[in-house]
Amino acid sequence: MSTIFDGLSLGAIYALIALGYTMVYGIAKMLNFAHGDIIMVGAYAIFTTLAAGGHIGLALVVAVVVCVVFGIVIEKVAYKPLRGSSPLAVLITAIGVSYLLQSVAQIIFGAKAQTVSMVSFGSMKIGSAEISIASVITLVVGAVIMAGLTLFVRNTRTGRAMQAVSEDKGAAQLMGINVNRIIMITFAIGSALAACASIFYLMQIPSTEPTLGSMPGIKAFTAAVIGGIGSIPGAMIGGVLLGVVEKICLSIPVLAPYTTAVEFAILILILLVRPIGLLGKKRREKV
Amino acid sequence: MALLEVKNLEVCYGVIRALKGISFEVNQGEIVSLIGANGAGKTTTMQSIMGLIPIKSGTVTYDGQVINKIPGHKLVPMGMSQVPEGRRVFQEMTVYENLVLGAYAQKDKKKIKDDIDEICTRFPRLGERKKQVAGTLSGGEQQMLAMGRAMMSHPKLLMLDEPSMGLSPLLVDQVFEIIKDYHKSGVTILLVEQNAKKALSISDRAYVLETGAITMEGNAADLLNDESVKKAYLGE
Ligand SMILES: Nc1ncnc2c1ncn2[C@@H]1O[C@H](COP(=O)(O)OP(=O)(O)OP(=O)(O)O)[C@@H](O)[C@H]1O
Ligand SMILES: [Mg+2]
Numbered sequence: 441m442s443t444i445f446d447g448l449s450l451g452a453i454y455a456l457i458a459l460g461y462t463m464v465y466g467i468a469k470m471l472n473f474a475h476g477d478i479i480m481v482g483a484y485a486i487f488t489t490l491a492a493g494g495h496i497g498l499a500l501v502v503a504v505v506v507c508v509v510f511g512i513v514i515e516k517v518a519y520k521p522l523r524g525s526s527p528l529a530v531l532i533t534a535i536g537v538s539y540l541l542q543s544v545a546q547i548i549f550g551a552k553a554q555t556v557s558m559v560s561f562g563s564m565k566i567g568s569a570e571i572s573i574a575s576v577i578t579l580v581v582g583a584v585i586m587a588g589l590t591l592f593v594r595n596t597r598t599g600r601a602m603q604a605v606s607e608d609k610g611a612a613q614l615m616g617i618n619v620n621r622i623i624m625i626t627f628a629i630g631s632a633l634a635a636c637a638s639i640f641y642l643m644q645i646p647s648t649e650p651t652l653g654s655m656p657g658i659k660a661f662t663a664a665v666i667g668g669i670g671s672i673p674g675a676m677i678g679g680v681l682l683g684v685v686e687k688i689c690l691s692i693p694v695l696a697p698y699t700t701a702v703e704f705a706i707l708i709l710i711l712l713v714r715p716i717g718l719l720g721k722k723r724r725e726k727v
Numbered sequence: 728m729a730l731l732e733v734k735n736l737e738v739c740y741g742v743i744r745a746l747k748g749i750s751f752e753v754n755q756g757e758i759v760s761l762i763g764a765n766g767a768g769k770t771t772t773m774q775s776i777m778g779l780i781p782i783k784s785g786t787v788t789y790d791g792q793v794i795n796k797i798p799g800h801k802l803v804p805m806g807m808s809q810v811p812e813g814r815r816v817f818q819e820m821t822v823y824e825n826l827v828l829g830a831y832a833q834k835d836k837k838k839i840k841d842d843i844d845e846i847c848t849r850f851p852r853l854g855e856r857k858k859q860v861a862g863t864l865s866g867g868e869q870q871m872l873a874m875g876r877a878m879m880s881h882p883k884l885l886m887l888d889e890p891s892m893g894l895s896p897l898l899v900d901q902v903f904e905i906i907k908d909y910h911k912s913g914v915t916i917l918l919v920e921q922n923a924k925k926a927l928s929i930s931d932r933a934y935v936l937e938t939g940a941i942t943m944e945g946n947a948a949d950l951l952n953d954e955s956v957k958k959a960y961l962g963e
Contacts (some may be wrong), residue, residue: 597831604817604828610779611815616803616832616880721819 441569443691449575451683452582456637457660458675460630466606466670467626470530474537476657478631482507482638483648487556503635511631545650553649556642574643662707668720730755730915736785738775745771747939753917760918760926763936769919770812773888777809804832808882812889814873818862825861829879846875867898886917923960927951
């Protein structure tokens with residue numbers, strides 16, 4: 441019971457990160473491999489705010505602002521000039537940005553892991569099960585954020601423009617949509633979600649280091665691919681699925697050392713059966 | 728007065744010169760067509776006017792203003808609208824959502840609703856299918872949707888790129904009737920067509936484009952009777 445619960449909340453973290461990958465892929469048609477490192481940026485923003493005596497609420501705000509600024513600047517400086525060039529060039533650039541962020545973090549904060557003085561939330565008992573309050577908060581807030589995002593994309597003018605850009609940039613421009621602005625907004629939203637993910641992540645493991653974003657980044661990317669890259673509900677389902685599988689594996693002693701292998705096996709299985717992922721859409725070729 | 732004036736427009740794809748410096752104009756209130764064979768550069772012309780393809784040299788003037796350097800999305804609120812080649816409706820969205828996107832520059836929701844009602848009177852087929860996903864519409868219905876969507880921005884200049892492509896003869900007639908009708912409501916039209924006969928029959932003037940250069944221009948009626956046009960484009 442508590443395993444499932446922890447799995448769901450870890451899944452919510454993966455889902456929040458996966459949304460950043462999937463939305464950017466859907467709209468800018470690129471794999472932003474530096475997205476995982478935005479979580480690390482957020483974690484250091486939280487670390488610094490808390491170390492300076494700031495409240496955890498303030499830390500969250502600072503993390504969101506810092507991550508959004510990073511997301512927008514990275515897009516403007518590194519990716520925008522490459523728009524229209526080969527996907528490989530963009531991919532290499534994204535990997536370069538990822539290393540750059542990690543190196544700069546290392547220069548500023550050092551390579552060693554640092555403990556983040558997070559508030560401890562403790563746990564509560566439901567029946568016989570002991571459930572961590574941090575997990576409850578993560579799950580509830582994560583669900584609210586994702587519901588909000590879904591409503592935003594479906595029902596607002598900007599959300600519809602995002603859908604339009606993801607389907608056909610040229611046609612979107614003919615509608616009078618400023619495609620560059622929509623791409624910027626997408627990076628901003630993805631980064632804000634990553635900032636939320638970083639605070640939830642620190643609630644589980646209150647420690648940060650320059651490579652903090654790598655593993656959750658890769659897991660979330662896997663989740664996005666499982667769900668069907670480009671699909672928003674797909675990223676949510678993929679993230680939750682991966683989180684639950686991970687926690688279940690970790691709770692079974694024989695499986696525990698192979699947790700990551702099991703997760704990637706699931707990815708491979710799903711892609712064998714459905715190469716476009718669970719909710720991915722086959723794109724009709726344009727005539 | 729020229730609403731749209733294109734002067735020495737040159738567009739290249741890498742080393743290929745798709746447009747070799749073409750000039751033409753569309754006067755306020757006219758229907759002008761641009762005819763030419765496959766690969767002549769018609770779509771390139773349409774897309775470069777709307778900022779979808781960068782212009783190498785030359786000028787495009789709309790309503791007295793040079794628009795080369797204006798980002799494409801800003802041209803829509805200025806009154807330019809285009810029905811692109813191949814329709815390019817948003818396949819995963821409903822008819823209704825497509826029409827709402829056509830009114831992207833319009834922020835007044837009430838006005839958008841009224842405009843959609845008006846479009847649905849003009850295109851009854853769309854009215855019956857507001858909730859249908861556009862990708863499941865027939866080719867003809869998608870063409871109607873692409874036209875309705877382009878009309879949602881209340882253009883002064885409507886540009887259509889091969890609206891008759893892939894339609895049955897009956898639907899082709901319908902599409903041309905709609906264009907004529909829309910023109911009567913005071914909208915200037917620039918029409919690109921392979922169906923030269925139909926295009927010339929509703930146009931005031933026309934230009935013939937051949938491998939990136941304009942080779943002929945004149946009154947549509949004269950071109951309809953021109954021997955070389957007859958041979959090359961009217962299949963007579
Ligand atoms: N993206 C592109 N890259 C390279 N060359 C292109 C590209 N788009 C068009 N061309 C070339 O430019 C020329 C003009 O193409 P364009 O699409 O404008 O012709 P068109 O007159 O619209 O033809 P059609 O009637 O078949 O639609 C063609 O030779 C075409 O091969
Ligand atoms: Mg064409």
